[in-house]
Amino acid sequence: MSDLVAGALLLVGAVLSLTAGIGLLRFPTLLSRLHLGAKPQVIGMVLTLVAVGLRTDAPLDIGILALTGLFQLVTGPVAAHMIGRGAYRSGLVRRDLLLTDELADDLADDRGQESS
Amino acid sequence: MTTVVIVCGALLAVAAALTVVRLIAGPTLLDRAVALDVLIAITVVGIGLEAAYNQHTTTLPILLAVSLVGFVGSVAVARFAIRRPDE
Numbered sequence: 001m002s003d004l005v006a007g008a009l010l011l012v013g014a015v016l017s018l019t020a021g022i023g024l025l026r027f028p029t030l031l032s033r034l035h036l037g038a039k040p041q042v043i044g045m046v047l048t049l050v051a052v053g054l055r056t057d058a059p060l061d062i063g064i065l066a067l068t069g070l071f072q073l074v075t076g077p078v079a080a081h082m083i084g085r086g087a088y089r090s091g092l093v094r095r096d097l098l099l100t101d102e103l104a105d106d107l108a109d110d111r112g113q114e115s116s
Numbered sequence: 117m118t119t120v121v122i123v124c125g126a127l128l129a130v131a132a133a134l135t136v137v138r139l140i141a142g143p144t145l146l147d148r149a150v151a152l153d154v155l156i157a158i159t160v161v162g163i164g165l166e167a168a169y170n171q172h173t174t175t176l177p178i179l180l181a182v183s184l185v186g187f188v189g190s191v192a193v194a195r196f197a198i199r200r201p202d203e
Contacts, residue, residue, distance in 0.1 A: 007120040010165060014124035014131075017158050021131030024138045024154055030146055033138070037150045041157040048164040049179070061173040068179045072157075075187035079153060082194035087146050089198050 002054045009051035016044030029094045030087045038080040045072055121169045128165070132158050149193040156186045 023036040049065045056062065087093055088103065095101065132155060139151040160182055163175050 003117060006168060007117055010124050010168060011120055013161055014127040014165070017161050018127045018131040018134075020154050021134035021158070024151060025134045030144065030150070033147060033150050037153040037157070041154050045157050045161055045164075045183075048161045048168070052164045052168045052176075055168045055171050056173055058173065061176055064173075064176045064180055068160075068176070068183045071180070072160075072183040072186075075184065079187035079190035079194075082191045083146050083149055086194035086198045090146075092144055092146060 006051040006054040009047045009054070013044040013048035013051065016040045016047070020044070029097055030092050031084060032097075034080055034084055034087075038076055042072055042076050045069070117169065121165060124165050125162070128158055128162050132162075145193060145197045149190045149197075153186070153190050156182060160186075 017040075020036045020041040023040070024033055027033050027036065046069045049069045053062050053065045135151050135155045135158065139148055139155065142148055160179050163179055167173060167175050167179075
């Protein structure tokens, strides 16, 4: 039974990885590609780790797997944030594809306060 | 289980190939950083797949180290790549 669940999780994890690969090629802008590295990829990895955990029974190994997933969840957003910040500040964001840009409003507010 | 692992391996291979295409095509440094992030994640999924199939846990420390250190590259590149539009 647990093998069946592990196989299904492995399959879903691989399909999510494939989704990330396809999207990386097809999506038009840096920010939309960033979304792929940050979401489907991380979920796919966590599902794979759960599958590995179902196939082993040593508590220590399950601890290592849990730590791996935790680190991935903690460090993934940091990397995505830094890349998004770099893209915004370098002017690599395509504004014609953005529906709303709250950061621009905030930056404008800050500049207004500094000059007054 | 064997069939599932073969199918998963094929899917991961295709995903890695598509990611490498984006890695080569760019067009910017940050695009490549994102692609490299995804490639690292696909590698981790692949190592996990092998560990799940053979039911051994020798490679789990590799997963731990890679998931802990993997983001340093992107952060460093992102810091390095920032340039003001007016410069």
